[in-house]
Amino acid sequence: MNLQSIKQRFGIIGRSPLLDRALYTAAKVAPTDLTVLIQGESGVGKEVFSKIIHELSIRRHNSFIAVNCGAIPPGTINSELFGHEKGSFTGAVSERKGYFETVNGGTIFLDEIGEMPLDTQAFLLRVLESGEFIRVGSSKVLHTDVRIVAATNVNLEDKIHAGKFREDLFYRLNTVPIHVPALHERREDIYMLFRKFSGDFAEKYRTESITLDAQAKAVFENYRWPGNIRELKNMVEQLSVLSEQKEIDLDHLIELAPNIKERMLPTRHDTFQQGSDGFQEREILFKFLLEMKSDLNDVKSLIYQLVKDNNLKFPDIAALKNASAYVGDSIVRKSFDSVDAEGFGHFDDPGQPIILHGKTSHYSDSEDVEEVLSLAEMEKEMIGKALRKYNNRRKDAAEELGISERTLYRKIKEYNIPD
Numbered sequence: 001m002n003l004q005s006i007k008q009r010f011g012i013i014g015r016s017p018l019l020d021r022a023l024y025t026a027a028k029v030a031p032t033d034l035t036v037l038i039q040g041e042s043g044v045g046k047e048v049f050s051k052i053i054h055e056l057s058i059r060r061h062n063s064f065i066a067v068n069c070g071a072i073p074p075g076t077i078n079s080e081l082f083g084h085e086k087g088s089f090t091g092a093v094s095e096r097k098g099y100f101e102t103v104n105g106g107t108i109f110l111d112e113i114g115e116m117p118l119d120t121q122a123f124l125l126r127v128l129e130s131g132e133f134i135r136v137g138s139s140k141v142l143h144t145d146v147r148i149v150a151a152t153n154v155n156l157e158d159k160i161h162a163g164k165f166r167e168d169l170f171y172r173l174n175t176v177p178i179h180v181p182a183l184h185e186r187r188e189d190i191y192m193l194f195r196k197f198s199g200d201f202a203e204k205y206r207t208e209s210i211t212l213d214a215q216a217k218a219v220f221e222n223y224r225w226p227g228n229i230r231e232l233k234n235m236v237e238q239l240s241v242l243s244e245q246k247e248i249d250l251d252h253l254i255e256l257a258p259n260i261k262e263r264m265l266p267t268r269h270d271t272f273q274q275g276s277d278g279f280q281e282r283e284i285l286f287k288f289l290l291e292m293k294s295d296l297n298d299v300k301s302l303i304y305q306l307v308k309d310n311n312l313k314f315p316d317i318a319a320l321k322n323a324s325a326y327v328g329d330s331i332v333r334k335s336f337d338s339v340d341a342e343g344f345g346h347f348d349d350p351g352q353p354i355i356l357h358g359k360t361s362h363y364s365d366s367e368d369v370e371e372v373l374s375l376a377e378m379e380k381e382m383i384g385k386a387l388r389k390y391n392n393r394r395k396d397a398a399e400e401l402g403i404s405e406r407t408l409y410r411k412i413k414e415y416n417i418p419d
Contacts, residue, residue, distance in 0.1 A: 003027070010052055012045075013196050016186030022049065022178050029176045030056035035128060037113075037173045038151040040180030043228035046151040049180060050109040053149055063106035065099055070115035077120050079136050088137020100133055100144045113150040113173065114159050121166045124148075128172045148173070163410060183225040183232065190221045193229065197236040208246050210239055215250040223260050235260070289378070380415040383408065387417065 003023050006012070012023070029036055030053045038046045047066055054064045072080055079089075083098030099108055110116070116124070127133050128148065132141050150173045159165035183190060194212070202209035212220055225231055235257060239248060242256050254261050382401065390396035398408040411417075 006052065006056075010048060010055075012048065013192050014186060014189035015192070016181060016189050018179075018181035019186055019189065022180050023052070025176065025178050026052050027056060029053065029178075031058065033147055035147070035173055035175045036149045036178060037176070038149065038178045038180060040151075040153065041182045041226075041228055042153045043230035044180045044182055045229055046153075046180055047109060047111065049178060050107070050149040050151065054107040054109075054147075057107070057147070059106050059147055063103045064109070065103050065106070066109040066111060067099060068111045070112035074117045074120075077117060078123065081120065082123060082133045082135055084136035085138045088135075092137070095135075098133075098135065100127060100146055101142065103146055104144050105146070107147045107149060110148060110150045112152065114152045114154045114156055114165060118164070118166065121169050125166065125169045125172060128169075183228045187221050190225070190232070191217055193232055194220065194236055197233050198240060201237055201240045205240075207240070210236075210243055211247050212253070213247055213249045216248050216253040219250060219253065219260060376415070379411070380417065383411055383415065384417055387412075 081098045083096050086095045160167045198209040386397040386400045398405045
């Protein structure tokens, strides 16, 4: 089956190369039993791709079900997917078959897979590896032959790093990845979709379909469409209802939809979706950097006091900055170009290295100081200091660092910090 016939059969509008590549991958993988992970922003049509994979597979005559993992409460998702026995929990008045049992031989589409609880992820991994599962409240092992197509609108690798998604499950699901492009990645398709939706709406309500003039069309195509196809369809219906003219110009478009004149360049939202642990860990780094700044100020004060106590000549401000500046990734030590009888010199040429002789036995000739460049090392050192300060009392150390005990425990294991 060629791409054009697939588009016609499933009502897909567009000629974008990115869209064609996603459709080609879906068509190629459909006849196999490989697990597929569909990635893309919310509203791009990931469920349509799951239906394409099912309808073009050998399982097309069996059941297909779409399950939104983010819409099922964590306490009931295991029962929904794997079933339960009578009396296994409050409200279980009879036994119930789960989706993996009722859709045996068919395809299950697991949308928003990144929202699945960790315990359910372990059960799902077992299904993927051996086809085995157990109902809630039972000890009998059941078997199923189900193809799994998963989808997500978040970065699962970020979820893995945050400890909220199993790495082994990710690699099992990601056998064949399919990226469904967002509308801002396929701008050549935006006006085609506009015409399709305006025609559908006009046919439904027996009215004349709306169009856009050149300026309005340009603004329409340059809007980012964060809600993708879903937002575009709603916008077309809104314009069809509210517009009193069938050819909409730019002024009328902005009057009816004022937000559309904004370009809305893409921004990252995943940083704010990682939960409080990410912010808490960042606080550790901030505290470490502040402590480094304080130590640097102490070093500057010490140098100033040495110069003052030994009657040394101060250079100008520029020379002093050069004398204590950071160059590259190490601290370059500047000093005196000559040494008097007492073992001290002056700053006539701040480009020479520090050499102290004579009666300065309190200090070694030189000391190399390396800057810690790794954020992980900074974090590890801060945690170690807090644990030593409170004699390994993790609760007190966690409060000092401004993080939860759970995060502290995970970091101790991650950095292999000894008790």
